[in-house]
Each structure stands twice: as structure tokens, then as C-alpha cells.
Amino acid sequence: MKKIYTTLSLILFFTAAFAQWGSVFHNHQQNNQVYYPASSATAALHLTFPATNNYTITIGAQSLNFYGSQFFLENMSAGLQMVSVRYMTTTTNGSAWQTTYNGAVNFEANTRLFATVDAYGVLRITQREAIGQIPPVNPQPLPNVCPTPQQPQIVFATQQQADDLVKRLKNVTFDSKKVLTAKNALKSNHYTAQQVKQLLLTFSFDSYKLDVAKYAYDMSYDKANFFAVGDAFSFSSYADELEKYIASK
Template sequence: MHIVCRSGCCALLLALSFAAARGAETLPLEEEQFEDVLRGIAAERSEADQLRRAKAFAVERRLSSMQVKTLAARLRDDSARLEFALAAYPRTVDPENFYEVYDAFTSFSKVMRLHDAVRPGTIPGPRPGPGPVVTVPETMGEADMKPILQALRKETFDPNRAQLARQILTSSRRLFRASQIKQMVECFDFEPSKLELAKFAYDYTYDREKYFLVNDAFSFSNTKDALSRYVESKSTAPPRR
């Protein structure tokens, strides 16, 4: 009986230890330890060694999205930040907040590369029977629009916004919904700039049958009419991928 009791205690201790270990796996690194890591990476003499050490650490330990952002911001350029962020993402404790890392970048094209890399670009469609696999274009999620709209609003002038918006649309592997295009258009100050983007964005829209929603972003009826005429002239062209 005494032996059984000791065996039961051992089993309980093992179970508790296993549960504690699993719990630790879901927690990010303590801030004091994280500060030590930052100092260690900063002490590396070369940029290549800093990146190597940062990647090795991200693979070995669990970091929060904010910690990944902080560490990425310490690296010299966006190429290094992208390489590090891609290495860190699989072991990030809160991947649903990984959009926070986008703020560490200075180039939106690198942000979109990271965005597309951590979220698959296509999803398999239904297969009613034997035959080829049907792929359905994936659309931009509502949560994914947050950093895009923030970036557009940060720009001071419409020409800069237009350049950034075109870069976003052309570099994304996902299509946008008409309601999302409307949100992007609303970031602009002047009607001509809004119309120019609305025309350009039509080719990157998934639900073109709802493009009338974009009209609500305009203040004047003549601008709405101009967009409607443009949409009619483009209605037979397929969406770009």
C-alpha cells in the first residue's frame, strides 16, 4: 500500500511538472530576460551576427508579438527585419496580434511580404467529385485592413497616399472587397484623388458586383457618375491576381 501511494505521488508530481512546462510554453519571455537578450544582440559586432543571434533566440524561446516588434526594430534594415520576423512567427505566443510587428518596418512592401507569408494566399474550393482542384481567391480580412488604413492615414498628402495605396494593391496576393476599397478611398482628402484610386482599385476587387458601395466615399454626384461609367466599361475584365 505504501509503494502504491508513493507511485501515485510520483505520477501526480510528473503530471504537475508536465502541466507547468506546457504552461510556460504558452507564456512570453520575462521582460528582464528579454532586456538581457536585447543587450546581447546589440553587443554583436556585425549586423549579420545580430540577425543570426536574433533568429536563433526566436527559434529557441517563445516571444510575444510586441517583443518580436521591439527586437525587429533594433535590426538595421527591413530585409533583416523580415527575415527575423519570419523566423519568429511560428513560435510567437500570440500570433493573432502579429500585425503589431508591422510597425517595426519602414517599407510597406516588406510589410505586405510578411503579411502574405504568415497568412496563406489561397484556400481550396469545394470538390463535388473527381476532377481538378478549384482554388478560390482569398480576400483581405477585416482585421488585416487595420494596418493598411493606419498607414494610409499617416501620409500627409494625397499623392503619397496614392503611391502607397497602389503599392498595397499590386503587392498583395489577396483580393479586396468593395467595402474595403471604400475604406481606403475615404482616407483621401480630395475628390479627384479618391476617384483615381477607386478606378485603379477596381481591378483588384473580389466582389465587383458590390462596387456601388464605393460611391458612398464621394461627396459629389458627378464623381459618382464618373466612377459608374468607368465600372461599366470595365465590367467584363477578370480580377487581377
């Protein structure tokens, strides 16, 4: 009988000890967060340019086109990556892309880089900002978080498309009818400032040219080079009127 009591006492003792140890182990697991491996770390870039223009930014194997003077890219892969910056410029042969920066940039893990590219093509990092710690496994979604806006993909009309439009306008007899044809084309495709100038030269009267030029400016992603359109007018007063219209925007 004494052996039975002794055995029961030992069983109760070890059961209580195991339960207490299991509780401590469980709490220890709850108080430790498990993180993603370092390879899942992200980076971000905020790039500022000296002028508003059409730019193509290539980071690694990803290329983005946008119009403006500030570029934002979130959720990038951290590490050393090649960065190339091109912008739209006007030459004697029309508009063309020109490279202003091409080099390697080290995107630090969980860091947002603020940088500028000046008129001489020099990239300078002006500020570093911590994005935050690496998120835990199976994180809860944050409320009211807005997604990163996507930059629009801008594809300009080819020179062949512009030449075809010029030929079509030349076959239209009256300027009043050319206006409708030109506006429909400008609404359905993106034309450079130089291409807009070419189609305006098919008009006989500056008043119709001005009407189309204003419409083209509102639709244009090549506003930085729109000064070239003024050369299409026969009278400087209409070119001045276009300049005033652009300045009012």
C-alpha cells in the first residue's frame, strides 16, 4: 500500500513539473518573433531631377518610363544594382533619348534612398531613411495602406506614324476639317513636340494651328520641348499666344 502511495506521489510530481515547464517553454516561444531571411529585405528610391521631362529609369532588369521631375520606386531588391537614366531631348533630326547617368548604386537593406541627378549627370545621395524592421512571418495586413502608384508607361508615336499622319492631313483640303483629323490622332497616340510641329505645318492658317497646338499641349507628355512648336507659325503673334497659353497651365 505504501508503494502505491509513493508511486502516485511521484506521478503527480512529474506531471505538475512537466506542465509548468511546458508553460514556460510556450511563453518563451510566444515572446520571440521569427523574421524573414535577409534575402527578402527591400529598399526604396526617391529620385529628383533638375527639370520636368520624359525619363526612362532602368534599375537592374526593370525599366520604367515617366513624365515629371520626381521618381518614386518602392519594394526594390536590396544590394548593388546598375542604374541608368535617360531623358527626351530635341535635336535637329527630331526628338531622341539621351543618357544622363549610368552607374552602380548600392541599395541598402530596409533603407529608402533620396538622391538627385543634376544637369551634368551626377547622382548624389542626399538622405537615407529607414523603412522599418523586416516584417515577421505571416504578418497581419496594415489598415488604410495605399498601394504604391504605378508610373504610366509612355510610348511615343514612331516617326513613320507621324509621317503617315502628315500625309493624311495634306490630303485634306480645308483647315477646318484638318483640325478634327489632327485632334483624333493626338487623342489616340502620344506625339513628340517635334512631330506636333510637323503636322501643324500642313495647315494654311495660324488660327487653326493655334487651336491644334493648344490641344496638343494638353495631351502631350513632351511638354519640356514644346517650345519647338512655335516655329510652325507664320506670324509671331500666334507663337506668343501659344506661349501665354502654356504659361497659364
